[in-house]
Every structure is written in C-alpha cells, then in structure tokens.
Amino acid sequence: MNAVFKRPESLNPALTHFCPGCTHGIAHRLIAEAMDELGIVDRTVGIPGVGCCVFLYTYFPIDVLESPHGRAPACATGMKRAQPDKIIFCYQGDGDMAAIGTSEIIHAANRGENVTVFFINNSVYGMTGGQMAPTTLLGQQTTTSPYGREFKNEGYPIRMAEMLATLEGVAYSTRVSLHSPKHVNQAKKAIIKAFEMQINEMGFSVVEMLSTCNTNWRVSPLEALNVIEREMIPYYPLGVFKERTGKDFL
Ligand SMILES: Cc1ncc(C[n+]2csc(CCOP(=O)(O)OP(=O)(O)O)c2C)c(N)n1
Numbered sequence: 001m002n003a004v005f006k007r008p009e010s011l012n013p014a015l016t017h018f019c020p021g022c023t024h025g026i027a028h029r030l031i032a033e034a035m036d037e038l039g040i041v042d043r044t045v046g047i048p049g050v051g052c053c054v055f056l057y058t059y060f061p062i063d064v065l066e067s068p069h070g071r072a073p074a075c076a077t078g079m080k081r082a083q084p085d086k087i088i089f090c091y092q093g094d095g096d097m098a099a100i101g102t103s104e105i106i107h108a109a110n111r112g113e114n115v116t117v118f119f120i121n122n123s124v125y126g127m128t129g130g131q132m133a134p135t136t137l138l139g140q141q142t143t144t145s146p147y148g149r150e151f152k153n154e155g156y157p158i159r160m161a162e163m164l165a166t167l168e169g170v171a172y173s174t175r176v177s178l179h180s181p182k183h184v185n186q187a188k189k190a191i192i193k194a195f196e197m198q199i200n201e202m203g204f205s206v207v208e209m210l211s212t213c214n215t216n217w218r219v220s221p222l223e224a225l226n227v228i229e230r231e232m233i234p235y236y237p238l239g240v241f242k243e244r245t246g247k248d249f250l
C-alpha cells in the first residue's frame, strides 16, 4: 500500500497534551517534517518559551533547553555562539515573546543571531487562562479585557513579523497561518526556508504562525479556524516581510 501520510521520524509517538483543536500540534508536526526533510534532527536544539509549548522535549527527539519566560532568544544566542554547528530554534507564544520577552527578541534579531524563532500568535496567554496579550485584537474579550480590548487603555495589537523585519540583522521574517490545509502547506515551506537561512548562515529568521486557542477563545475547534480567517488575518496579513538573498551584511 502507498502511504500518503505518516508521523514524521522527528516527532515522538507521544500522547499530546494540547487541547483538542489547538493548532500548536500542527506547528510541531511541521517542524518535525522540516527537520526530516533537511536531515538536521541529530544536530538541532529546541528552546521553548513558557506557555503551552513548554513540554517541547516530549515531542521531539532532540536536545531541549528550557528557558525562563521570554528569554529563549537570549538562551539561543548563548547556545549558538558556543556550538555554532547546532541548529537552534526557539518556539515561543505571544505572551512569552511579545510581552515579557520583548527585549530579548528585539536585540537577538537586531544582532542578527543566526538562530530561528517560531512564534505562535494565538492572541492570548493560553496556558494561564486566556489573559490579554500584546497581540489581542481590538475589541477582543479576554479574561483581563472582559469588555474587549480598547486602544485608549491597552494600546494596539503588535505586528511582530513586520516590526522584526525592519531590523538589519533579520534575514527572514514571515507570517503564515495554520487554519486550513492550503495555509498549513505554506507554513511548512516557511519553516523550511527559515531553517535554510540558518543552515546558510544568513542571520536571524522568524516565522510567525497564526494559531488557535479554541479553549480560551471559548469557541469550537472548527469555529476557531474561522476566527483566524475572519478576524485575525485582516489585522495580521500573511506574507513575507523580509527575505535576504545574499550575505549583504558582511
Ligand atoms: C516570569 C514569569 N511570569 C509569569 C509566568 C506565568 N506564565 C506561564 S505561561 C504564561 C503565558 C503564556 O502565554 P503565551 O506565551 O501566549 O503562550 P500560549 O500558552 O498561549 O501558547 C505566563 C504568563 C511565568 N511562568 N514566569
């Protein structure tokens, strides 16, 4: 029989702890497929942030370095400089990367650290119960913005992929989504491209992925996919915001 779909070699056969319907699991599968296709699993190190991704070591047969909340890019900096032959990726949520870790992500990107960051934008703090994140949409109700986010009080949602793309050290910055098969295929290409940037020593690469948190959004898994299409993409457009083609920074 011809197998058309199978578990990637780089994804452990572990029971998932993610809520049913959460697209964190799809992001994990895509990263595993990318490691398989690039043949890098034996030399890859993952650094999760603190959030629903924190059990990264359960899912990948790689070395994993746990970092304090928001500090994954700083840990990645040290790891890559000490062991430049390793492929280093951070995997961070929006609370982790765009709130408590704003300083670390901006300066690692600005320094052009040759590491890859996978950024899961689900517009809330998922693990801790759905509090407002810097990425929460205007009008979006969360446990800490029960009347909806209001720009006069809480400011505007941050577009991280666009902001990071303005920094000289960034080789690749893109935003993809995980809400449909077509978009999942595009996300995989972006993940591979980001790893290739690191393999080719081009500098810092980041892939922002629009992802569901159906549990804290209080909608069904299916409706959560619609929320991404209907509410997130109009504010967070998909696309490549920067792609370095040569080592013009040397
Ligand atoms: C220094 C510190 N402050 C606060 C926390 C509590 N905390 C754990 S996970 C989390 C939010 C995670 O949200 P996000 O990064 O968006 O990831 P998600 O769970 O949505 O994937 C917070 C605030 C912590 N662990 N450490």
Ligand code: SF4
Pocket (backbone or CB within 6 Å): 017, 018, 019, 021, 022, 023, 024, 052, 122, 126, 127, 212, 213, 214, 215, 216
């Ligand atoms: S709380 Fe949200 S982000 Fe966390 S696993 Fe559940 S659905 Fe996913």
